[in-house]
Amino acid sequence: xxxxTKAAQQWATFARxxxxxxxxxxxxxxxxxxxxxRLQGKHKPMYHxxxxxxxxxxxxxxxxxxxxxxKWEQKVYSSHTGYPGGFKQVTAxxxxxKDPTAIVKLAIYRMLPKNLHRRTMMQRLHLFPxxxxxxxxxxxxxxxxxxxxxxxxxxxxxxxxxxxxxxILWTPPKDYRxx
Amino acid sequence: MxxxxxxxWLRSRLTDRFWRVQAVLKHARHFRGRKNRCFKLAIRxxxxxxxxxxxxxxxxxxxxxxxxxxxxxxxxxxxxxxxPAFIGNLLKCQVDLNRKMLADLAIYEPKTFKSLxxxxxxxxxxxxLAALGDGKEPExxxxxxxHHY
Numbered sequence: 001x002x003x004x005t006k007a008a009q010q011w012a013t014f015a016r017x018x019x020x021x022x023x024x025x026x027x028x029x030x031x032x033x034x035x036x037x038r039l040q041g042k043h044k045p046m047y048h049x050x051x052x053x054x055x056x057x058x059x060x061x062x063x064x065x066x067x068x069x070x071k072w073e074q075k076v077y078s079s080h081t082g083y084p085g086g087f088k089q090v091t092a093x094x095x096x097x098k099d100p101t102a103i104v105k106l107a108i109y110r111m112l113p114k115n116l117h118r119r120t121m122m123q124r125l126h127l128f129p130x131x132x133x134x135x136x137x138x139x140x141x142x143x144x145x146x147x148x149x150x151x152x153x154x155x156x157x158x159x160x161x162x163x164x165x166x167x168i169l170w171t172p173p174k175d176y177r178x179x
Numbered sequence: 180m181x182x183x184x185x186x187x188w189l190r191s192r193l194t195d196r197f198w199r200v201q202a203v204l205k206h207a208r209h210f211r212g213r214k215n216r217c218f219k220l221a222i223r224x225x226x227x228x229x230x231x232x233x234x235x236x237x238x239x240x241x242x243x244x245x246x247x248x249x250x251x252x253x254x255x256x257x258x259x260x261x262x263p264a265f266i267g268n269l270l271k272c273q274v275d276l277n278r279k280m281l282a283d284l285a286i287y288e289p290k291t292f293k294s295l296x297x298x299x300x301x302x303x304x305x306x307x308l309a310a311l312g313d314g315k316e317p318e319x320x321x322x323x324x325x326h327h328y
Contacts, residue, residue, distance in 0.1 A: 045254040045285040045292075048246065 013046065016124075017055045018140040022131070022147060023104065024061040027068055030148035031059060032107035038145075039112065039121040049117075056124045058137060063100040063129040067092060077106065100129035247278035254285035258296035260303075268299035271306070273324055 019038050023031050037043050041053035067075065075092040095102050104127055112118045126137060200218050206228070207214060207221040214220040252262035269276070274295070276284075285292045298321065305319025 042249060043253050043256065045250045045257075045282070047249055047253055 014053070017142045018137070019055060019057050020141045020144045021057065021059045022061055022144070023059050024064045024147075025066045025151050026147055026149050028062075028065045028104045028107045031065070031104060032111045034145060034148055035059065035108050035125065036111045039108070039124060040117075052117075052120075054117075054121055054124060056126065056140070058126040058128070058133065058141065059104055060128045060131045060133060062104045062127050063096075065104060072096075077102075101127040244278060247282040250282040250285055251278060254282075254289075254292055255296055255299075258293055258300075260296050260300055264303055265296060265299045268302040268306070269295065271324075272298055272302050272321055274298070 021031060021034065035057045038057050039054045041047050041051070041055065043055075044053055047053055072093040073091055076089050077092065077095050078087070078089045080087050090098075092103060105122075105125070108125060109118070109122060112121055203222055203225055204216070204218065206225045209215070210221070210224055212220075214224040248262065251265070255262055255265040276295075281292070281295075284295070302319070302321045305322045308316060309319065309322065
C-alpha cells in the first residue's frame with residue numbers, strides 16, 4: 001500500500017480482469033464450475049451481487065473437451081422450436097459436430113444464477129474452438145487458470161527411464177505366455 | 180355521549196382527511212404506477228410494503244451471514260484453503276472472530292487475513308499429524324488450548 005495512491009488502488013480493485021482457461025481434454029462441467037465463479041465475481045473478497053464485479057473468461061480449445069463415461073452418446077440436449085412437432089433432441093456428439101462451443105456454453109449458462117445478470121455474464125464469456133484468439137482479446141489476458149482435471153499420460157508419452165524405474169509388482173512364472 | 184337527533188349527527192365532520200391521506204401517500208411516493216398517487220391503490224401497496232419490511236428484518240441477518248461467508252470463502256481460496264477448513268481450524272485455535280469481522284479483515288486488512296489463513300493451515304497440518312501419526316511425535320504447538328474453567 002505504500003507505493004499506491006488510494007485512487008490507483010481503488011481503480012485496480014474494481015478493474016475487470018481477463019482470465020484464460022485451456023479446455024483441452026477437460027470435462028466441460030468442471031470448466032463451467034471454474035468459469036462461473038470468475039464470471040460472478042465470487043473469487044473476490046469484495047463480492048456483492050449488485051456490484052457488477054464479474055470478470056471476463058476466455059476458454060480455448062473447446063473442440064477438444066472430454067466427457068467422461070459414455071456421455072458423448074448418452075447425454076441428450078433437447079430444445080423446442082415452438083412449432084408443433086418441433087421437439088428436437090440431439091446427442092452431445094451431434095451437437096459438438098454442429099457447434100463446437102455449444103456444450104461449454106450451455107453448461108455455463110445453466111450453472112449461472114437464474115437472474116437478469118446471467119445474460120450480462122454470458123456476454124463476458126468468450127469461447128473459441130481452437131487456440132486461435134483475436135489480437136485484442138489476447139492483449140487483454142491477465143492470468144491463465146490451472147486446468148481443473150489432471151491429464152493422465154499415455155503409455156507412449158512415458159520415457160523409457162520412467163518405465164524402467166517403475167517398481168515390479170509381480171514376477172510372472174516361467175511358463176507364462178502373454179496372449 | 181349518544182347524539183339522538185339528526186342535526187346533532189351532522190355536526191361533527193372530518194376536517195383532517197387530507198393529512199390522513201398524505202400520511203399514507205408519503206410512504207408510496209417512490210412506487211411505480213397509479214399506486215403512488217391514488218389512495219385506494221396506495222394503502223394496499225403500502226400495507227404490503229410494511230409487512231415485507233418487517234419480515235425482511237429477520238431475513239437480512241441470514242442474508243448478511245451468507246454474504247460474509249461468500250467473501251471469506253473467496254479470500255481463503257486466494258490463500259489455498261477452503262472455507263470449512265479455514266473456519267474449523269480457526270475455531271480449534273480458539274480464535275473466536277465472527278464471520279462479520281473475518282469478512283471485514285479480508286477486505287481491508289489483507290495481510291492480517293493472510294496470517295489467519297496461515298494459522299489455520301498450520302493447525303490443520305497439526306491435526307492431521309495427531310490423527311494419522313503414530314503418537315510418537317510431540318503434540319503440536321498451535322493445538323494447545325486455554326481452559327477458562
